[in-house]
Amino acid sequence: MVQINKTTHWLDLKKLILILASLCIFTSLLNALFSSYQVQKQVMVTDTLEANRAYATKLADVTDLFLQSVLMQLKASSNVIAQNLNNSAQIDNELKQMLVRTNSFDSVVLVSASGKIIGAQPSSLGITGTMLKNEVETSPLRKQTPYIVGPFISPAGNLMVSPTHPIFDNNGNYLGFIAAGIYLKGDNILGKLLSNHHHQDKTYVYVTGPNGKLIYHHDDHRIGQDVTANEVVTSLTRKGSGANQIINTQGVEMLAGYASVETSGWGVVAQRPLAVTMSQLSDTMSHVLKTTVPFTVFLLICVLGFGGLIAKPLWRLAKLSEQVQDGRNIDFPHVATWYYEATWLYQAMHGSVKHLGAQVQRFDDERKQDQLTLLFNRRGMEKWLETAYEQATPFSIIALDIDHFKRVNDTFGHHIGDTVIQKLAELMRRNAREQDHLCRSGGEEFLMFLPHVEISQATKIAERLRHCTETTVFADAGHITISLGVSHWPTCSEDLHHALKLADRSLYQAKANGRNRVEQAVLANHNAA
Known part of the structure; x- marks a missing residue:
């Protein structure tokens, strides 16, 4: 009989199973964490x-x-001044009115065709009657078109830009230009x-x-x-x-x-x-690791226990082998070993990988959802748009945001602002169908995607949501209003990104027209006509 020295064969089956299982589990864990890290890194950077x-x-x-609005204001004032160029009182009054109508300008200057300053507000500038000197100041005289001068340093030491507009009489003769001074660090x-x-x-x-x-x-x-x-x-x-x-x-x-x-x-x-961005990724991965390690430790304890059970049949076979070598006539029973071992090892590994996969999927789902409103975030929106585009599903787009939301935060605090955003998200759900896709695109801005809804019907839905918001009392914040812009893909534009931009432009048009209103994008076939 061959004698085996146990001191030279310290690695038994139970230890081998534990070592192999540990290597497999930790390798899979590291691979899953590394893959998750790479995916998360790419997603966060993108x-x-x-x-x-x-x-x-x-x-x-x-x-x-x-800037376009400023040039339009200058154009309107240039027309008034052209009709009253010999009336210094009227000119002075028009320059004063330009400063008080809006908070767009810090100063206004009227220059003749010869380069002489014939009017300026505020009057404390003390430059009326002086001549323009350098090339920057005289550039509007040469161009004789709407033009933005600068940026340049003013005599008072302020960094400023100066939108200008030429002045012509009824016969088209050039009379000079009007210029508005805007301090880039000013209260404008x-x-x-x-x-x-x-x-x-x-x-x-x-x-x-x-x-x-x-x-x-x-x-x-x-x-x-x-x-x-x-x-x-x-x-x-x-x-x-x-x-x-x-x-x-x-x-x-x-x-x-x-x-x-x-x-x-x-x-x-x-x-x-x-x-x-990488520091945020580190925090995310740390959370993943803290969630995964306890399960991994529990799994290793289970493997150690099952290892003893798996090794027991082989230990019995070893004992039976010793009896055979001793010449004893024994009944050698059937022992199910290898298939049984492989099955349990596979199930342990499969359970570990499945758990890690579920963790990664859960984190991926969380990345698509805005945590404050539980609406989809921008990533979730992009996934939905990609699917809708691939399936050629027509849909209306409603872009909306809260009017004067900064005032809510400044007056009541950001926690009340968060409550207002959550309440608005709830109103959006009430006014949407189950198949509609609702997103918080950032801050107080939201997007609604309504598949198989024509733009006219979407405008009615937007108006209903606007009215519902206006008449709802928001806890602590009182009444708020929203502005909305509506477009449709592909009716308004066959370019998906352009259709989204049209909704955004309509939203800004609603704000420009007084807020608390709905504006609809012009249809593509209407533009063609």
Whole structure:
């Protein structure tokens, strides 16, 4: 009989099962965590880039609309002044009215065709009767078209831009121009538009001029710097909007979205440090690990117990083998071993992988849902739009947001603002069908997608929701109103993104027309007509 020295064969079946099971479980766990990390990283980077691009585009569009509005105001005043050029009292009154009608300007100047300043408000500027001097100041005389001068430093040391509009008499003779001074750091609409951002994640916005120099930055010391070496600034000269992962001129890796302001040639960039996004990813993965490790430990304890049960039949076979070698005549029973072992090992591994897969799926589902309102977030919206587009499902789009929501937060606090957003989400559900897709696209902004609903019916639904919101009392906040824009794909546009933009434009049209109203996008066939 062959004698086996147990001291030289320390690895028995029970230990081998435990070692192999541990290796398999931990390998699968690490693989699942690594895969989850890579997926989460890609998703978070992509979402951040898209969010920054969308924010920069919206800010650029609003800035563009503001500048166009300013030029229209100047045009209206130039017509009045052209009819009263010899009436200094009338001119002075018109200049004063320009300052008080809106909070768009910090100063207004009237210049004759010879370059002499013949009127200025406020009068404390003390420049009436002086001549324009440098090339920047006289550029509107040469162009004789609506033109935005600057940015440049005013004599008072303020960084400003100056929209201008030419003045012609009834015979088309050039009489001079009217110019509005807008301080980029002033208490005016443009200054507030560029400076009021509510990000808590180190995302910030900067604006570049046509020459690639900074005209707005949260760090005042950087204003005026040449940033043409920045890849984003270079991209702004080639296309209207986009997003890139870049290293900025300060050597910091950024996730940047950008868009251009068509009227002025400025560029708006919204960017966030990559490190901030990665820190959020680390927190997410830490949560995944904390959730998974206890189950893994429990599974290892079970494997150890089952290992003893699995090893027992083989131990019996070993004992029977010793009896056979001893020459004893025994009845060698049938023992089910290998198939039984393989089945249980497979079930243990299958259960572990299935659990990890369910965890990953749950986290993926949570990423598609806005945690405050339980509506879909932007990622969930994109998934739905992708499916609708692939299946050629026509749908109406309702874009809406809360009027004067900043006032709610400033007056009652952000916790009441969150309650208002939740209540509005509830009203949206009441006014929607089960198959409709409701999204919170950001802040106080929402989107509703109504499959197989014509635009006329969607407008009625939007009006119903508007009325319902207006008549609802929101706890602590009282009454609020919403503005809504409606479009349809593919009726309004065969381009899906353009159809979405039309809804957004209609929303801003509703706000421009007084808020608390519904505006409908013009149908594509109507435009063609």
